[in-house]
Amino acid sequence: MNNTEGALSGVRVVTCSTAQAGTVPYMLMADLGAEVIKVEVPGTGDGSRRAGEIKNGVSSFFETNNRGVKSLTLNLKAPEGKQILYELIKRADVFGQNFRPGAAERNGFGYEELRKINPKLVYASISAYGLEGPDANLPGTDAVGQALSGVTEAFSIPGKPMRTGVASVADETTAILTFGGILAALIHARETGQGQKVDTSLVGSAFRLMGWTMATTMWKNQAPITGARINGSRNRAGIAACFNDIDGKPLAIQLDARQWLPALKILGFHNEMDKKGLLDLGIAFDSEEDKNEILDTLSTMFSKDTREHWVSILREADMVAAPVNTMLEASNDPNVVANGYVKEIFHPKIGENIKIHGSPWKFSETPSTPGFAPELGEHNDEILSSLGYTDSQIEELQKNEAI
Numbered sequence: 243m244n245n246t247e248g249a250l251s252g253v254r255v256v257t258c259s260t261a262q263a264g265t266v267p268y269m270l271m272a273d274l275g276a277e278v279i280k281v282e283v284p285g286t287g288d289g290s291r292r293a294g295e296i297k298n299g300v301s302s303f304f305e306t307n308n309r310g311v312k313s314l315t316l317n318l319k320a321p322e323g324k325q326i327l328y329e330l331i332k333r334a335d336v337f338g339q340n341f342r343p344g345a346a347e348r349n350g351f352g353y354e355e356l357r358k359i360n361p362k363l364v365y366a367s368i369s370a371y372g373l374e375g376p377d378a379n380l381p382g383t384d385a386v387g388q389a390l391s392g393v394t395e396a397f398s399i400p401g402k403p404m405r406t407g408v409a410s411v412a413d414e415t416t417a418i419l420t421f422g423g424i425l426a427a428l429i430h431a432r433e434t435g436q437g438q439k440v441d442t443s444l445v446g447s448a449f450r451l452m453g454w455t456m457a458t459t460m461w462k463n464q465a466p467i468t469g470a471r472i473n474g475s476r477n478r479a480g481i482a483a484c485f486n487d488i489d490g491k492p493l494a495i496q497l498d499a500r501q502w503l504p505a506l507k508i509l510g511f512h513n514e515m516d517k518k519g520l521l522d523l524g525i526a527f528d529s530e531e532d533k534n535e536i537l538d539t540l541s542t543m544f545s546k547d548t549r550e551h552w553v554s555i556l557r558e559a560d561m562v563a564a565p566v567n568t569m570l571e572a573s574n575d576p577n578v579v580a581n582g583y584v585k586e587i588f589h590p591k592i593g594e595n596i597k598i599h600g601s602p603w604k605f606s607e608t609p610s611t612p613g614f615a616p617e618l619g620e621h622n623d624e625i626l627s628s629l630g631y632t633d634s635q636i637e638e639l640q641k642n643e644a645i
Contacts, residue, residue, distance in 0.1 A: 248275020249608040253428070256330045257281065257311075257338040258318070258351065260288045262384070262410055263444060264340030264368050265307040266417030267424060271336075272310030273601060273610045279330060279625060280308060280616070284315040284645060287618040297592045300615075305589075306599065310613030312621035315645050322644035324350055329629050331359045335431070336424055340368040343378055353439040363437040364427040366420055372443040387412025387444030392452050392459070396466070400530075416447035470537055472526040474499055479523040483537065484566055485544035492566035493549035499523075501561055508559055509552065511543050573597060589614065619645070 253276040257268050265280075265288075272278045282288055294303030317323040331337060337356055339346050346352045346367070353365045370382020371390070388394045388406040398404045423440040431437045449456065458473070459466055466473070470483035482496040497505050502523050506512040515521050518539060526533035544552060549565050556563035567575055578584050582600040589596045591614075601610035622645055626636050639645045 247608065248273070248611060249605060251275035251608075253277070253336065254334045255279065255336040255338065256327070256334045258327075258346075259338050259340045259368070261290055261340065262303075262307055262413040263416040263420070263447075264338065265290075265311075266414065267366065267421040268311060268338055269307055269309055270417070270421050271424075273612055275608070275611070276336075278311040279621070280311045280313050281316050281318070281327065282313055282618060284317055284619070284643060287313070287315070291618065297596075300589065300592050305615045308615040309598070310611075311616060312625065313616035313619055314622055314625050315619040317644050318349060318351070320642065320644040322639055322642060326626070326629065326639075326645070327351060328356075328359055330625075331356050331363065334360065334363060335428060336364045336366065338366040338368075338420075338424075342381060343367075343369050343373050357437060361437055362431045362435055364424055364431055365437065365439040366424050366427075367439060367441050368416060368420060369441070369443045371445050373441055382444055384410040384413040384444065387416065387448040390445045391448035392456060393448050396452065396455065411451065412444045412448040415451045416442055416444050419447045419450065470533075471496075472523065472533065472536075476524045476527045479526065481523060483540070485541050487549040487552065488545055488547055489549075491549050493544070493553055494564050494566050495552075495556060496562040504559070505556065505561055508555055509543070511540070514543060515539060585612070587612075 250271050251274075253271065255268055255271055255276050255278040257265070257278065258281045259265050259268065268276075268278045268280070280288070288304065288308070290307065291301050291304045294301050294306075296302075314326075316326055318327060337351075339351070341349075347354070353367070356363055356365060369378070370386055371377040371380060385406045388411060391412065393411060394404050394406050397407055420440070420442045423442060427438050427440050455466060455471075455473075470481060472479055472481050472483075474480045478499040479502070480496070480498040481502065482494070484492045484494045486492050495505075503512070503521065506515055506521070512521070515536075518535065520532075520536050520539055523536065526536055553563045553565060565571075572578060573584050582604075583602065584597055585600040586595050586597050588594070598612060601612070603610055623633075623636060626639070626645070631639070636645070
């Protein structure tokens with residue numbers, strides 16, 4: 243029997259977080275039924291309200307990263323504003339912030355302060371570089387996470403200037419790992435009554451994203467082959483690479499060592515590769531010239547027919563191949579649509595249907611329900627009333643610019 247409430251229904255979250263990595267963990271929690279209260283600066287709010295594509299005053303950036311949360315404006319420099327935050331913390335399960343290390347402590351809502359108010363509190367903190375090291379106190383963004391973690395090099399093209407990718411992989415990875423860390427700490431808190439601080443960073447999260455490729459690099463003490471992923475060893479090499487077809491449309495393939503020669507045969511590439519002495523994929527480890535000759539020859543052969551042709555041949559042999567979607571194509575891909583990874587909903591403020599991210603999960607018993615991002619301070623009265631503030635007290639807080 244399906245429930246009408248999400249898996250995190252009953253979980254209360256308070257955040258003083260902005261941007262992307264700092265907000266997505268709590269948006270995901272809101273999708274799953276948690277009550278998430280986003281604390282914003284009165285009058286201005288989260289700066290990302292003005293980022294991305296703007297339609298009728300609605301920001302694609304803010305909407306994507308803050309849907310389903312409640313907005314409460316608090317002046318945390320005012321004693322009244324800080325007191326309201328403390329009242330919320332008494333009732334919260336989770337608190338999140340992504341200030342520079344030390345900033346929350348200086349402003350009276352560091353972990354040590356808040357754990358005195360609520361010993362069960364799970365306190366999530368996101369930084370750019372991590373809490374230790376020479377750059378710990380510097381500001382940072384997704385570009386920093388990609389650059390320092392090795393992601394930028396991994397996706398670079400030999401001979402061309404390195405650039406961070408348009409996808410915010412460091413931000414999103416940090417958000418997802420923070421989400422997981424919060425849930426782990428929340429389980430511990432509910433079982434033991436003891437809260438704790440969970441620290442994540444852009445650099446640390448993006449470094450984890452590099453996975454076994456980074457481990458292999460460290461073991462070899464040698465940079466990986468770029469331009470295509472030819473991995474494994476000299477005697478047992480596999481390949482993951484993209485090639486353009488006859489129309490200039492790219493496709494992606496990934497073949498392990500056992501599949502390399504059979505794939506060349508079914509594609510009709512075997513004779514040409516044999517003539518050039520390129521049947522041994524492992525020679526890519528010998529020199530940059532050998533690697534480039536393999537890739538260039540494959541590129542020439544893939545350019546003689548359509549990607550549909552090549553993909554169908556490999557898939558019929560149960561080998562991995564797929565078209566490389568543009569981002570717009572990805573949003574319309576039948577796999578993405580069929581699984582609900584993208585949804586079309588009517589947005590009341592925009593006044594038209596918009597496409598949004600669906601849920602990356604499918605729960606058998608509880609729903610994942612996306613909401614809408616709030617107006618600045620939209621939930622002030624609701625939240626303050628739930629804390630026992632009267633209408634006249636709320637008016638006084640507004641007059642004193644505490645909210």
